[in-house]
Amino acid sequence: MTDQKTRIESDLLGPAEVPADAYYGVHSLRAVQNFPITGVPIGHYEDLVNGLAYVKAASARANHQLGLLSAERASAIEIACQRICDGELHDQFVIDLIQGGAGTSSNMNANEVVANLGLEIMGHEKGEYGFLHPNDHVNLGQSTNDAYPTALRVGLYLGSSRLLNALAYLEDAFNQKAAEFQDYIKLGRTQMQEAVPMTLGQEFKAFAIMLAEDERLLRHTMTLLTEVNLGGTAIGTGLNAHPKFAETAVAELAHLSGVPVECAHNLVEATQDVGALVQYSSVLKRIAVKLSKIAHDLRLLSSGPQAGLADITLPPVQAGSSIMPGKVNPVIPEMVNQVAYAVIGNDVTVTMAAEAGQLQLNAFEPVMAKGLFESVHQLTAAAVTLADKTVRGIGANRENLMRKVTQSVGLATALVPFIGYERATHVAKEARATGKDVPTVAIELGYLSRAEVDDILAHPDRLVSNQPLESSETREPGMDTSSLPVIKVNN
Template identity: 60%
Template structure:
């Protein structure tokens, strides 16, 4: 490497050559070498990078308003942050998402990229920190310990909103199917055994309702992400920050981000407590569990096509076997099942990492961030994939469903109010042993007239509460 390919930067460990083309600096370089863990740089998480940039812009404007940062430096820092928020330079955020140091390397990476781009905008060379310094100017009034968790919260808030939108798409797809299948009678099941009749529309409406409930729970959890600890600096005492900095930066951040952030009432508590991340992760696990249960149902209901339930048909997306001709697998529900298993595991990781904090700081927020962002991103993609590549194309095997209702001994339950539990039980046993239908046995035994039986077995009677005449 020729001298023109690098520049020399200095830190407390000494001098290092940094690529001249790089916007990051020596601190980022060392972190990149120290943490070859996942191979996933923080730049792969645009919401996190935008959150870091908006925090740095708000901090610069706050410090300028307090008379601490000159106007020229402020303008350059904010301009650099605006470019990053618009998507520029994300490839320069190169430190691994999992890192030691409680996120210090992420904060340093942000400080250096913003500083070097700001230097360019001011007409200076990258690395010429005499004119604008990553730590003294870009990081003024801040610490990793308040910047990093605040950035995680902003990124998580936006991620939750995106997930809610995806869940609403899936909810809508199930609602459409519920309306389409409103007249399709089928047997409900408990413990995989025949229970009582219902409609396929009722079955699909439950999936929509489950999603709607979890959208509400997610929105509630997202509100916890609005509480930030900017102004806490190192441990929550606010050392090295102006007395009015916390209030000023909060107001600027709310305006720039569009999120109604609030300053935590106790900054020492907020700097060490990861309870909000645990809460959000728990709700994501709840979403995952319900989605997985729904996908289990879809796989069961579509099993066959001839030797299984065969009640519904999932759209065929790809060949299902390299050896069995004509086989088609429920690949979309299967992939969503796997996302759910991952999210459940991520929740356990977040739980242990939150518990592992010591005294005034939790050093394990990077793995919390990594786990949380994976859960949010994969659930979002899973919901959209399930909606667009599976649910919208589901069809009902109406004749098979009609026949299964007619032949099910579960119909005997509907006769309890009319012929009594004992007679109904005897009818059920006789139907099962003889292979005849419940209706045939009832008529043969003269337990009800044909007209009365037809009235009782109407779909609208079988699938909803109904007052009985005495």
């Protein structure tokens, strides 16, 4: 038994007791009771909450400009939304991320929190909806079917800006290592077998360029999120909204959020089509796959440390075993791999949910939102953590790298320009058969002198391509993310 105070609110099903201090109302209460699924509320993802708040503030401004909402009510709504965007009351967004109703519960959760906070701003008590109503005023000119998808896209855009910066942060870490290791000659490997010499700098530069490519692709794909259907109301026809509401509200939304949203050309199409979310999810999957590949490579390159490749050393961050003293595991790259697997799974979920939409609405955007916000959040955190906990502390085993180059038959390929293909083949065959290193065999066969071998090995550019470590800078002047909070990865 508790003595918690309550207030009575009513909905279609009748009256219900809502905690007196709650800013949410009866519709949110019903949804909390109906959807005890993941245990993760929408308030866990600040970008989704802020997206909802921006939509409500922009709508209030538009309705006031169109003469549909008084200055007092519009002001109270806007101030409430600003406070939410400043971080207040996110714990009042209590609906589970997975919910039926195409996001209606999330939209009503936002309507009720904004209304009750607005009532306090106006000097009234929570639940006194005659002064400021969740539906009649906060939701004026909107439906869940346009407000929720619009908030989802705005929130994803905001989160993606941080992901962009996190990827750039990791890219810069790899670039620094590429410069540090630019003269460290080593063996390249293909199909898990020794190939030809390269530099460790080239290997790390490739990682940086892989990330730069995905930054560019993500930046492009984010533009797909800027087409919104706000003002389309239930199915895109704009029923119950002012004829100028859509263009006015979207313009205000762009101004308030800083996201360059624009009104969809056809609101009926935009209300049912989630193709942008499918493509966006596929880009997140691509980023995850790239990060996972890099993480696998770091684990392989650091394997050992005595009996593995041991090309590089990863910084130790924790003890690796409860039974083996001194064992240190590559736990940060392993974490990145697991994030990638989760993102790939989320992409499958988004794909299936998008395919399942019927007629004028896709009812499954809540599970898409769950997957997409999880993916963005986890990729951002993983990229920053990988940079800080692993990449910046990587060391190179230079002597070991060079020893493997001279001992491997892969070096014979690099000697082709000096002794020709047939002789190089003879050297490789003899080295493999006798266990001698390639330089020794080349000297014994009379193909090269000791002075010539020493001269070749002393100049790494004669063994590897002289391709410069060009800049991987790809950030476009049209999108400056420098002021966005890169390292913020926790809610």
